[in-house]
Amino acid sequence: MICIAVANQKGGVGKTTTAINVATALAATGWRTLLIDLDPQGNASTGIGVASGSRERSTYDLLIDQVPLRECIQETRIPGLDVVPATVDLSGAEVELVGIDNRTDRLKAALEGASDHDICLIDCPPSLGLLTLNALTAADTLLVPLQCEFFALEGLSQLLQTVERVQQRFNTSLGIVGVVLTMFDRRNRLTDQVSDDVRSCLGALVFETVIPRNVRLSEAPSHGLPALVYDHHCAGSQAYMALARELIGRLPERRIAA
Ligand code: ADP
Ligand code: MG
Numbered sequence: 001m002i003c004i005a006v007a008n009q010k011g012g013v014g015k016t017t018t019a020i021n022v023a024t025a026l027a028a029t030g031w032r033t034l035l036i037d038l039d040p041q042g043n044a045s046t047g048i049g050v051a052s053g054s055r056e057r058s059t060y061d062l063l064i065d066q067v068p069l070r071e072c073i074q075e076t077r078i079p080g081l082d083v084v085p086a087t088v089d090l091s092g093a094e095v096e097l098v099g100i101d102n103r104t105d106r107l108k109a110a111l112e113g114a115s116d117h118d119i120c121l122i123d124c125p126p127s128l129g130l131l132t133l134n135a136l137t138a139a140d141t142l143l144v145p146l147q148c149e150f151f152a153l154e155g156l157s158q159l160l161q162t163v164e165r166v167q168q169r170f171n172t173s174l175g176i177v178g179v180v181l182t183m184f185d186r187r188n189r190l191t192d193q194v195s196d197d198v199r200s201c202l203g204a205l206v207f208e209t210v211i212p213r214n215v216r217l218s219e220a221p222s223h224g225l226p227a228l229v230y231d232h233h234c235a236g237s238q239a240y241m242a243l244a245r246e247l248i249g250r251l252p253e254r255r256i257a258a
Helices: 015-028 043-047 059-063 090-098 106-111 130-138 152-169 189-205 215-223 235-250
Strands: 002-006 033-037 081-084 119-123 141-147 175-182
Touching (some): 015 043, 015 081, 015 175, 059 090, 141 152, 152 189, 175 189
Parallel strands (some): 033 081
């Protein structure tokens, strides 16, 4: 199973929207996909249609109680897409992990458990705490959503320093599959300027696909549906399909979908 962490320590940059819609696009392409909700807010779980009342096992059980992966996985109504949902008790996990041996390896160990998936996406919380460190330690590669705003590059350099630290100490093979510009607004001059800066700084690391600011993307979660299902034709959905195609092309092990 290829494992991709969707991370950026800033909140509201499009991590969850990206995780949900890329996961849906991969599932639609024939990949057996697992979405792991590692944010105590549980937005990915809600957005994929798993309401808080119907979360049986969670990432808390997986990390803290070491419940086997298979038992924590729930089906979604999207064919080919399963989820390990998050519950609010995950907010305590950050503190509980501090006192545990191998505190950065918990997720990695859990994902070594049996599952039938080709790929998993981990939706990270907006911090560089132990939950995100667990994701970076478990992941093969990192997908970074970046909003084109003034301090975007400063935030990114902090993230890249953390990635370097993880590469040195916990996960020597961690890669970065790419940075995706989100909530892109062509009419905004600052967006263009930041986007130019990011591209000249990071070059080919930045995906060609940009995700436009699109109201359908923000409406979809309240219906418990990925935008790709809620409105397949909207500009946001089309952009996420394109991003998934570009992502597949960059993955180390390709798998031709059935
Ligand atoms: P994060 O997980 O990084 O906190 P979210 O994916 O939850 O970010 O996005 C933050 C908010 O912005 C949410 O309300 C989401 O619906 C909205 N949003 C995300 N991407 C877009 C977009 N491309 N266009 C419009 N709204 C978006
Ligand atoms: Mg989120």
